[in-house]
Amino acid sequence: MNGQSDIAEHPAAYDVVVVGGGNAALCAAIAARRAGASVIVLEAASKFYRGGNTRHTRNMRCAHDAATATLSGPYSEDEFWDDLVRVTDGQTNEQLARMMIRESKDMLDWIFDQGVRFQPSLGGTLSLGRTNSFFLGGGRAMLNALYLTAERLGVDVLYEAEVVALDIDGDRFHAATVQRKEGRMRIRGKALVAASGGFESNIEKLVEGWGEIARNFLIRGTPNNRGTVLDMLLGADVDSVGDPTQCHAVAIDARAPKYDGGIITRLDCVVFGIVVNRNAERFYDEGEDVWPKRYAIWGRLVATQPDQIAYIIFDAKSANLFMPSLYPAIEAASIGELAAKFDLDPEKLTETVAQFNAAVHEGSFDPDTLDDCHTENLTPPKTHWARRIDTGPYYAYPVRPGITFTYLGVRVDHEARMMMKAGGPAANMYAAGEIMAGNVLGRGYAAGIGMTIGSVFGRIAGRGAARHAAQ
Template identity: 75%
Template structure:
C-alpha cells in the first residue's frame, strides 16, 4: 500500500474539503498571497464531493452571451429563489450572493473553466444557467489544475478527525495520514467539507426510519464529520435537519454516488403514482427546473418511499433518460403487473386522469393550456391523455443531494459563533453553509452558485486575515 505524504505542520490558510467551494477558496486565497493547503478526505479518484455530478451554475447576468440566450436580472434571480424557498432564506445574505454571482462566470472562466450551450428539453435553462463543457468533473479537474499550478498543495485520503478551536479562534486541525494523527496549524481555516447526506444515522435523527429508503445521489464521503465538529465547538447552527436538496431518482440506482444519470426529468410528461396506484401531486405545477427538487420529499412521504412515473409513446423521446431503461408494456394492465401495482386501481387512476384532460396546445417550453379539470390533485400544464402504447414507467425513490443544516455565516463567509459574533479566523463555504440561503426547496444550479460565491469570498478573507 502506497504511503501518503503528510501535509506541512503549519500553513497560512487550511482548506478542508475538495469540491467546488473548496477549490474556489483555495484559488482565491492563493491569488491573495497566502500559502494554501487543501485536505480532502476522499481518494483522488473520488475527489470533489458532489461537484463531480453537477452540470451547471445559476448566475445573474445583464445580457446574452455565447452560452446564455438572454439576461437574467438580480431581481428575477431573487424572485426565483424566494419562490422555491417559500421565503425560508436570509434575504440580505441571499441578495448579496446574487449580486456577487454576476462576477462569477467571468471569474470561473479566468480559472480555465469552459462553458457550452445549454441543454434543451424540459430543462428550460438556456437563459438562466451556464453549463460546464464536459460537466462537473471537467470543471473540477480544471480548478484543481489551476490551484496546483498556483502552488496550492492538495492532500487526498486525509480526513479531519479533530478541530482545535479556542473560543472564537481556530488553532489547528488533526488529520489522519496513513492511519496516524497529524496536526496542522493555520492562521485561518475554510470549512468546505459538504453536508451530512451520506450519514444515514444522522439523517434518521430527523427523518426516522424513512431515511433507510433514501438513495444518496452524491459522494459517500459527505458524512458531516467536519460540520459536527464545528457545531460541537460553538459554531452557530442554521437550518432544519430534515430540509435538503431531494429529487426523485431511479429506484434502481446504487445507494451512493449514482450521480446525475439516475435523475429523471420526465414527470411533466406523465403521471406519478404511489404503491397504491394513487396520484399525489400536480405533475405540471411549474417548469421542471423550479419544481424538480420537491419530488424527493413528495416521494419520501409516500408508503415505502416508492413511486412510479408513467407515460406513453408520445413522450419517450422528449427527455434525457435514466441510466436504466424504462419498464415497458403494451397495456396498462400489463404495466401494473410489471410494477407490482394493484391492476384495478391503476386502471381507475389512468381512466380518471384521461377523462379529466382538457383540449389544449401542448408546448413543453411554455406554461401551456393543457390541463385537467375536476381532478384532485390537478395537472396544471402539459396534461395529455396517456393512451398511445407502448406504455412506460420509471420507479423512483428519494434521492438526497445535500443537506441544509449547517453553520451560520456573514457576508465575509465568517462562521458565526453561539457565544455571539463572528469567529476570528474560521470561514465556511458550500454545502456546509448552504442553509443560510436555502432554508427550503431548490432551483437548478444554485448549489454551485453558493459554493463559488462564498468559496471565493472565504478564500479572499482568509488570505487577508492570514497576511495580517
C-alpha cells in the same frame, strides 16, 4: 494512535487550511492563494474520487445582463431573487441571498479565468439555456480545471486526508488533525475554510431527523459527506442554521446504487406523465410549474408515500421529450400489464389513468413554457402539460427520494465568517458550500443554485481568510 505523541506535526504551517475538495473548497483555495496566502486543501477522498458532489454537477445559475455565446438571454438579479423566494417559500436570509446573487454576476468570468470552460445548454436539460451556464465536460472537467489552476498557483493538496479533529479555542482555529494511511498528522493554520459538504451520506444522522423512512433514501452524491466536520464545529459553539430534514432531494430511479449514482439517475419526465404511489393513486400536481423550479420538490413528496417509492407513468407520445436515465423505462403494451410489472393493482392503476384522461383539457402543448393543457374537476389537478395517456406502448420508472445535500449547517455572515452561538463572528473561521447552504436555502431548490453558493461564498471565504492571515 491513542495519545498526542501518536500525532505527527506537519512541517509547514499554512496561512489558510481548506477542509474539503469540491467546488467551494477550490474556489476558496484559489482566491486565497491569489491573495498571497499559503494554502493547503484537505480532501478526504482519493484523487480519483476528489471533489465531492461537484463531480456530479453540470451547471451553475448566475445573474447576467445579456445573452452570451453559451446563454440564450439575460437573467436579472431581480428575476433570480424572485425564483429563489418562490422555491424556498421565502425561507432564506435576504441579505445573504441578495449579496450572493449580486456577486454571481461576475462569477462566470472569474470561473472562466480559472480554466473552466462552458458550452450551450443541450436539448432536454430542464429548459435552462437562458439562466444556467453548463460546464464543458461536466462537473469532473470543471474540477480538473480548478485543481490544475490551484496546483499551478502553489496550493498544496492532501488526498485521503480525513479531518478527525479541529483545534479550536473559543472562536479561534489553530490546527486540523487528519487521518492518513501512514497515521495522524496535525496541520497548523492562521485561518480555516470549512467546505466539507453536508451529512447526507450518514444514514444514521438522517434517521435522527427523518425517522426510519430515511433508510429507504438513496444518496445521489459522494459517500464521504458524513457531517463529521459540521459536528466538530457545532460542538465548538459555532452557531447552526437550517432544519435537519430540509435538503436537496429529487426523485431518482429506484434502481440506482445507494451512493454516488449522480445526475444520470435523476428523472426529468414527471411533467410529461402522472406519478402514482404503491396504491396506484396520484398524490401531487405534476404540472405545477416549469421543471427547473419544481423538480427538487419530488424527493420530499415521494418520501411521504408508502414505502418511499412512486412510479412515473407516461406513454409513447412523451418518450423522447426528456433526457434519458441511466436505466431504461419499463415498457408494456397496456396500463394493466405495466402495473403488474411493478406489483401494483392493475385495475386500480387502469382506473387512475382513465380518470386522469377523462379530466384532461388539451390545449396547445408546449414542453418549454407554462402551457394551457390542464385537468378539470380532478384532485390533485395537473395544471400544465396535461395530455391523455392513451398511446402505447406505455412506460414507467420507479422512483425513490435521492438526497443530494442537506441544509443544516453553520451560520455565516456576509463575509462568509462563521457565527458563534455567543454572538458575533469567529475570529478566523470561514465556511462555503453545502456546509453553509442553509443560510440561503431554508427549503426547496432550483437547478444550479448549489454551485452558485459554493462558488460565491468560496471566493469570499478564501479572500477573507487570506486577509486575516496577512494581518
